[in-house]
Amino acid sequence: MRKNIVAGNWKMNNDLSQTEALITDLKRESKTSNAEVMIAPTYTNLWQAYQTLKDNTIEVIAQNMHFAENGAYTGEVSAAMLKSIGIKTVILGHSERRAYYNETDESLAKKVNAALVNDMRVIFCFGEELKDRKAEKQDAVVESQIKNALFHLEAKAFNKIVLAYEPVWAIGTGETATPEQAQDMHAFIRKTLSEKYGSEVADSVSILYGGSVKPANAKEIFSKPDVDGGLIGGASLNAEDFFAIVSAF
Numbered sequence: 367m368r369k370n371i372v373a374g375n376w377k378m379n380n381d382l383s384q385t386e387a388l389i390t391d392l393k394r395e396s397k398t399s400n401a402e403v404m405i406a407p408t409y410t411n412l413w414q415a416y417q418t419l420k421d422n423t424i425e426v427i428a429q430n431m432h433f434a435e436n437g438a439y440t441g442e443v444s445a446a447m448l449k450s451i452g453i454k455t456v457i458l459g460h461s462e463r464r465a466y467y468n469e470t471d472e473s474l475a476k477k478v479n480a481a482l483v484n485d486m487r488v489i490f491c492f493g494e495e496l497k498d499r500k501a502e503k504q505d506a507v508v509e510s511q512i513k514n515a516l517f518h519l520e521a522k523a524f525n526k527i528v529l530a531y532e533p534v535w536a537i538g539t540g541e542t543a544t545p546e547q548a549q550d551m552h553a554f555i556r557k558t559l560s561e562k563y564g565s566e567v568a569d570s571v572s573i574l575y576g577g578s579v580k581p582a583n584a585k586e587i588f589s590k591p592d593v594d595g596g597l598i599g600g601a602s603l604n605a606e607d608f609f610a611i612v613s614a615f
């Protein structure tokens with residue numbers, strides 16, 4: 367079912383006491399809205415965050431996971447481990463993971479499979495770099511990222527998949543895609559899904575926009591018909607800003 371979603375990706379920010387403080391602020395700012403609200407703290411604080419927000423509507427999600435169930439993968443965390451502390455959703459394929467940790471469409475396809483086998487929901491991220499946009503190759507890049515990592519799936523898997531279009535040139539740069547650029551790409555993504563899986567599946571998948579979403583621009587971006595929410599980095603580290611974005615729905 368297509369839903370509005372606002373997810374905060376905290377990245378490698380906030381130690382335990384900062385996590386507790388931000389969650390206290392989030393609880394205070396939290397208002398009823400038409401969007402599902404999620405936060406992704408770092409691994410070491412997931413358990414604490416989950417326990418603190420267990421009876422709250424804010425869902426605690428993970429930023430990444432490995433594709434194997436267990437084994438000799440020093441420093442990695444599996445879906446089963448995340449599930450065992452109550453985590454039901456994971457972000458996969460963030461551009462920082464692709465750029466700094468060599469994540470590829472191939473390894474991401476395995477991660478998506480592992481998440482689905484474990485009945486977890488996936489927020490799958492993708493997006494073009496500045497050089498692609500300058501060369502007007504953004505559609506081709508995005509299409510191949512989606513096809514390579516997701517198009518081996520059966521249609522029914524898409525009720526566990528949320529897509530997040532994040533143009534790399536807009537992440538953490540203060541530069542946002544215009545609402546029209548976001549809408550054009552989201553419509554293209556839906557068309558790509560529809561060609562493979564039919565319009566019913568394409569219309570049921572939530573497609574989030576990510577890249578310098580702020581209280582000042584959220585309303586305009588979220589008002590576009592194919593934009594179903596946002597993946598928020600920097601602005602999710604401040605409870606007031608984050609809920610100002612959530613309230614844009």
Ligand code: PGA
Nearest residue numbers: 537538577578598599600
């Ligand atoms: P940003 O990050 O909001 O700080 O641009 C977005 C993201 O990386 O998901």
